[in-house]
Amino acid sequence: MLHKPGFVLSDGTTLDDLIDRDMNEVSMRVMDDAELYHHEMERIFAKTWLLLGHDSEIPKSGDYVVRDMGEDNVIVARARDGQINVSLNVCPHRGMKVCTAEAGNAPIHRCIYHGWAFRPDGSFIGAPIEKEQMHGSKRTKDELGLKKARVHIYGGLIFATWNIEGPSFDEFLGDAKYYLDQLFCRTDSGLELLGPPQRFVLPCNWKIPSEQSASDGFHTLTLHRSLMEGGVMGGTAESIYDNAPGMYGVDVGFEQGHSLRCLEAAQTFKMFSDMSFEGKTLDERLEMLPPPGITKELIPQLHKNLSPAQVEQLATIPPQVGGMFPNVLVAFIFAPRTDGGSSGALALHAYVPRGPHQVEFVNFIFAEKDCPEQMKRDMLQNSIQQTGTSGLIEQDDADTWPQIQRAARGVMSKTQTLKYQAIHGHEKPEGWQGGGYCYPGFTKDDTQWNWWLAYHRLMSADA
Amino acid sequence: MIDRSTASADQSAIVRGLVSKVRVPLGSEIYNRILETLYDEAAALDERRFDDWVAMLAEDLVYTAPIRLTRNGVNKDRDVMRTMMHFDDTYESLLLRTGRLTKSAWAEDPPSRTRRFVTNVRVGELDAPEEYEVISYLYVERSRLSVPENEQTSGERRDVWRNVGGVYKLARREIILDQSTLSMANLAIFL
Ligand code: FES
Numbered sequence: 246m247l248h249k250p251g252f253v254l255s256d257g258t259t260l261d262d263l264i265d266r267d268m269n270e271v272s273m274r275v276m277d278d279a280e281l282y283h284h285e286m287e288r289i290f291a292k293t294w295l296l297l298g299h300d301s302e303i304p305k306s307g308d309y310v311v312r313d314m315g316e317d318n319v320i321v322a323r324a325r326d327g328q329i330n331v332s333l334n335v336c337p338h339r340g341m342k343v344c345t346a347e348a349g350n351a352p353i354h355r356c357i358y359h360g361w362a363f364r365p366d367g368s369f370i371g372a373p374i375e376k377e378q379m380h381g382s383k384r385t386k387d388e389l390g391l392k393k394a395r396v397h398i399y400g401g402l403i404f405a406t407w408n409i410e411g412p413s414f415d416e417f418l419g420d421a422k423y424y425l426d427q428l429f430c431r432t433d434s435g436l437e438l439l440g441p442p443q444r445f446v447l448p449c450n451w452k453i454p455s456e457q458s459a460s461d462g463f464h465t466l467t468l469h470r471s472l473m474e475g476g477v478m479g480g481t482a483e484s485i486y487d488n489a490p491g492m493y494g495v496d497v498g499f500e501q502g503h504s505l506r507c508l509e510a511a512q513t514f515k516m517f518s519d520m521s522f523e524g525k526t527l528d529e530r531l532e533m534l535p536p537p538g539i540t541k542e543l544i545p546q547l548h549k550n551l552s553p554a555q556v557e558q559l560a561t562i563p564p565q566v567g568g569m570f571p572n573v574l575v576a577f578i579f580a581p582r583t584d585g586g587s588s589g590a591l592a593l594h595a596y597v598p599r600g601p602h603q604v605e606f607v608n609f610i611f612a613e614k615d616c617p618e619q620m621k622r623d624m625l626q627n628s629i630q631q632t633g634t635s636g637l638i639e640q641d642d643a644d645t646w647p648q649i650q651r652a653a654r655g656v657m658s659k660t661q662t663l664k665y666q667a668i669h670g671h672e673k674p675e676g677w678q679g680g681g682y683c684y685p686g687f688t689k690d691d692t693q694w695n696w697w698l699a700y701h702r703l704m705s706a707d708a
Numbered sequence: 709m710i711d712r713s714t715a716s717a718d719q720s721a722i723v724r725g726l727v728s729k730v731r732v733p734l735g736s737e738i739y740n741r742i743l744e745t746l747y748d749e750a751a752a753l754d755e756r757r758f759d760d761w762v763a764m765l766a767e768d769l770v771y772t773a774p775i776r777l778t779r780n781g782v783n784k785d786r787d788v789m790r791t792m793m794h795f796d797d798t799y800e801s802l803l804l805r806t807g808r809l810t811k812s813a814w815a816e817d818p819p820s821r822t823r824r825f826v827t828n829v830r831v832g833e834l835d836a837p838e839e840y841e842v843i844s845y846l847y848v849e850r851s852r853l854s855v856p857e858n859e860q861t862s863g864e865r866r867d868v869w870r871n872v873g874g875v876y877k878l879a880r881r882e883i884i885l886d887q888s889t890l891s892m893a894n895l896a897i898f899l
């Protein structure tokens with residue numbers, strides 16, 4: 246691994262100049278600085294755990310998808326032993342991309358340049374004309390495999406890191422695991438990705454969508470005003486700033502930079518708002534309003550896979566949106582449908598850096614593997630209509646972020662700061678079972694500020 | 709069971725060109741009327757006359773845009789993935805979209821200036837009476853705000869147009885975009 250001490254930018258600017266931890270302000274320069282970006286690639290994207298996909302994408306031996314860890318292209322492949330391997334998609338011979346397709350099945354990956362061949366686990370098989378020993382004799386075959394990343398599968402999600410000796414995946418999740426398990430590890434068969442992810446590129450720095458993913462609930466009220474106008478969140482266009490539907494709940498944040506907004510579904514969405522849970526048992530509540538993506542039939546599985554406290558949370562105030570540091574948005578929501586009902590939409594987004602001024606938005610859409618086909622169909626349609634490329638909700642985000650990016654180019658604009666000063670402070674609600682920092686009430690800046698503190702921590706650690 | 713894995717190639721038949729065996733020749737009355745309709749549709753969308761556009765849609769419309777995935781070898785032509793889409797709409801959901809555009813839809817307020825170029829139109833007769841298979845190429849230039857660089861997209865549209873009392877209505881559209889990673893920041897416009 247690389248070893249570099251804390252950094253100072255070439256004009257003498259330090260991380261503390263950019264992130265003012267007394268004022269809770271971040272200089273807009275961070276969004277438009279090539280030098281800082283290179284440090285981020287080394288200190289964050291080459292160091293921490295990154296989301297690459299889901300194991301349902303590559304069910305068979307030899308199946309692979311090609312994905313990105315920062316700007317490093319990798320092959321995510323299932324080997325003969327069933328294990329998932331993540332290897333750098335760069336030929337150790339002369340640097341050609343080994344796998345030129347984006348997905349497929351191949352027992353052997355043969356580089357098209359000179360023909361060096363590799364197994365799905367990245368190991369080197371050999372070069373053509375074996376007797377001529379075209380890989381020479383200075384290095385053994387063991388040394389000539391594709392560079393391998395460390396892999397962890399969590400709830401079927403494929404994570405990888407180049408930090409072989411670094412924190413375990415559990416350490417990376419920390420107390421967020423208790424909440425994320427309620428989304429990813431709640432049923433016997435788990436989630437299924439409903440198709441390859443949607444992908445599109447936005448002209449903005451990766452941190453603009455990523456800091457929002459750290460539970461920026463507040464923007465919903467104004468940027469996603471059309472949701473209120475559609476009447477789906479209770480309230481009307483005229484009253485949105487008075488009763489602020491969906492803005493109240495419990496935001497939870499973690500030292501690692503992850504966060505989740507736990508919201509009472511019945512409070513958030515008008516279609517459920519006349520439900521009365523008074524005097525109902527947990528199971529009755531779950532049956533009346535199962536969390537997004539869950540059917541009545543799957544409720545017994547919740548009890549089997551989760552603790553009673555976790556089930557209680559799912560029944561009363563489930564985690565619905567949030568983020569995983571550094572670049573993942575989690576959305577397990579009820580989204581409006583044309584028929585007035587809701588099937589739920591389960592989506593994860595990875596915001597993959599593409600240089601200081603570009604990000605690739607990768608939208609993964611899920612359903613529970615054991616839910617009926619018709620429900621999968623409905624959830625797919627609901628997710629596509631509300632999130633990602635053409636999503637009615639996220640169109641507005643995709644148009645906003647590039648405008649922040651363009652602003653960050655200006656000499657004066659760069660010196661402006663992003664402000665995270667609406668702070669609630671940690672306050673554990675009575676009877677709250679989960680860990681982390683809790684911010685009950687109106688959604689504020691705490692979780693996003695935690696995101697920047699996590700960023701600061703990684704960026705100031707030795708690379 | 710639908711195979712949704714990313715690694716598996718799309719199992720639906722590879723479609724190339726017209727499925728219909730009965731060609732509607734270029735320059736014929738029907739061909740000309742359909743071509744006019746496509747031009748009118750492009751103008752309605754470019755001019756953001758969404759009520760006029762909706763009036764051109766059949767109520768049983770299915771409107772989709774599958775994703776593309778780069779494949780090699782034996783599967784090199786199976787690069788359309790219909791398990792995932794950029795658009796997955798019906799007449800009702802398109803009404804929801806056009807309805808939103810009259811309210812606080814910041815993605816298109818202020819609106820983009822767009823120019824849709826529709827070419828390479830091929831028409832065939834379908835079994836259902838008065839229904840025509842219409843394939844066209846689409847190229848879109850989109851100017852957003854004061855940004856001097858336009859966003860573009862290109863693709864093929866596989867449509868079914870239905871003659872309803874002398875007026876052609878769109879009954880099916882599949883938009884096959886050329887990019888596997890879209891360069892357009894959002895699809896807040898119709899294709
Ligand atoms: S670069 Fe791959 S074999 Fe030469």
Ligand SMILES: [Fe+2]
Nearest residue numbers: 464638639642
């Ligand atoms: Fe948003």
